[in-house]
Amino acid sequence: MGNENNDIERLSHLCVEAGLNAGLDSVGITSADPFSEALTTLKERKKSGYAASMQFTYRNPERSTTPTRIIPNAKSLIVGALHTPSPRLPDSQEGDSRISAYARKDYYSDLRASLQSVAKILENEGWKTKVVADDNALVDRSAALRAGIGWMGKNSNVLIPKKGSWFVLGSVVTDAPLVENEEPVKDECGQCSRCIDLCPTSAIVEPGVVDARRCIAWLVQAPGSIPEEFRSSIGNRIYGCDDCQEVCPVGRQDRIKGEIFDSLADISALQILKFTDEELLNRYSHWYIAERNPKYLRRNALVVLGNSKKRNSEVDQEIKKYLRNSDEILREHAEWAYMQRSIS
Ligand code: B12
Ligand code: SF4
Ligand code: SF4
Structure with missing residues (x-):
């Protein structure tokens, strides 16, 4: 024994x-x-x-x-x-959209x-x-x-x-028997509630409980149309959302010191609209893309561009092209983006 x-x-x-x-x-x-x-x-x-x-x-x-x-x-x-x-990213450029750290x-x-x-x-x-x-x-x-x-x-x-x-x-x-951990790690959140208070869509409905229907990380991955009420809050996020981690004080100082914190730009949303299906699937093969259908990345790019306040005629032209797209979801998001940009 x-x-x-x-x-x-x-x-x-x-x-x-x-x-x-x-x-x-x-x-x-x-x-x-x-x-x-x-x-x-x-x-x-x-x-x-x-x-x-x-x-x-x-x-x-x-x-x-x-x-x-x-x-x-x-x-x-x-x-x-x-x-x-x-x-x-190796090919990052001064674009206008963000990809979360893990992706x-x-x-x-x-x-x-x-x-x-x-x-x-x-x-x-x-x-x-x-x-x-x-x-x-x-x-x-x-x-x-x-x-x-x-x-x-x-x-x-x-x-x-x-x-x-x-x-x-x-x-x-x-199937090997091993020595198991017996002590859970002590909860150190204490009185802090920054993640709950600062979530852009109030998706953390109680401590530790996320309503995925409101969570941007899910909305940008989910198939179908993105509900209009959340499109502005998506801001410039193309894939993933890190806000409830970025506001967290645990380990924040080291992260700010050691890394590009909340980096501004990863890729241009305009470029995403221009890539072919094949280019999108090759570049982002490690992402979960609903139905493996790259149109959902274009849908997200249209939301980002609708939220962008920068005037840019090339962007306006590209969105106009999407107003005539054969896909209903892309057409509808292009209409939304077009409206947002005309009123801003
Ligand atoms: C579904 C899912 C999502 C959904 C829903 C998230 C949610 N919070 O419910 C969406 C798409 C929104 C999502 C988003 C993100 N996700 Co996600 N997601 C998953 C996935 C596929 C399943 C999670 C799941 O089944 N949850 C169901 C609940 C019931 O199970 P649970 O997560 O294990 O939680 C239980 C335990 O924590 C337990 N528990 C609580 N307290 C205690 C205490 C003790 C002592 C014990 C024993 C248990 C216990 O209670 C919980 C409920 O039962 C996992 C991968 C996987 N296969 O697990 C990744 C995963 C959870 N996601 C991950 C990441 C990185 C993210 C994002 C940060 C990505 C991003 N930047 O966009 C965001 C964060 C959003 C957030 N605040 O949660 C990581 C988590 C990393 C981490 N450090 O925690 C995982 C583990 C992927 C991975 N393998 O690394 N995600
Ligand atoms: S990932 Fe974003 S939207 Fe989801 S709970 Fe965290 S801050 Fe809120
Ligand atoms: S921000 Fe971090 S420390 Fe504060 S409550 Fe949320 S998870 Fe806990």
Whole structure:
């Protein structure tokens, strides 16, 4: 028994070390027990409407909260967090639209590669593994919370002490028994409520609860028409929204010092209107684009240009072209953009 425990401790230590050496910023271990709280919440949010038409983990809540559906006989999850700084894109230009930090590069590929290094350690010792990150298979935040990576902030993100929430999360699921974290991380939000107060669309309806129907991060990903009441609040965001993280004091000073904070421009919305379907899909292949249909990026670009106060005849000409587009959604967003620009 003593030897067995030593072995479990040794392997657990090796896994954490391998994750950190492979570039992860934080690594924690938890059991593969079902996430029953998340299951209840997923069902409640579907019922209340807060889940909008999202699929992801909502598609099959039982599955995404039961790690043994990923590997039968799964015993442990090694959860990793990877920092998402906000670099300027290689082809960035003084454009007029913003892409949120996690989407500026394919961080999920980097995360999966780092987790794969952990998986290799386990596989070398004969254990089964499967890497999951941001797919429908697992509730990543719940796993990170139970593994002691961070606490659940009022902005509904997992916050790492002193660092904040600028991380993507993923796990290695394995049948190896490992030493599990037992202490949840202390909630340090305290009296602060900046994320709730400063969310542009009041989407955080109570601490930790986001109504996706109002959340810009979802509105710019969702298929169909963007409800008019939210179009002005979308401002210059083409993809994602970071406001409830940018206003967060946790780790803010380091972020301002070390990175381009709230960088102004990533890409010109006009350019997005001009790219072909193929160019859009190639450039942004790491984004979730509804129905893999690039028209939704054009729809977002039309909203951004409608919100732009800069006079520019080239932009006006391009929007005019879209007034005659064969797609009804694009036509309607072009009409809206055209109206906004004429009255501003
Ligand atoms: C659906 C989804 C969204 C939706 C809805 C978000 C929401 N807040 O509900 C939309 C599209 C709006 C969205 C937006 C964003 N998302 Co998102 N999203 C997801 C996705 C696919 C599923 C989340 C889910 O199932 N939620 C359902 C609830 C029920 O489960 P949960 O998230 O695990 O939360 C539960 C636990 O936290 C638990 N809990 C609470 N307190 C405690 C305490 C303890 C001790 C325990 C054990 C549990 C616990 O209760 C919660 C409810 O049950 C995940 C990827 C994944 N596969 O998990 C990414 C994910 C949550 N998103 C992520 C990111 C980065 C974002 C954005 C920042 C992206 C952006 N810049 O635009 C925004 C942030 C918006 C926000 N304030 O949440 C990251 C989170 C990173 C982090 N540090 O937390 C994830 C994990 C993706 C990833 N793998 O990195 N997202
Ligand atoms: S991502 Fe944006 S819209 Fe969504 S809750 Fe955060 S601040 Fe609000
Ligand atoms: S802004 Fe304040 S309340 Fe919101 S997550 Fe950060 S510390 Fe918590």
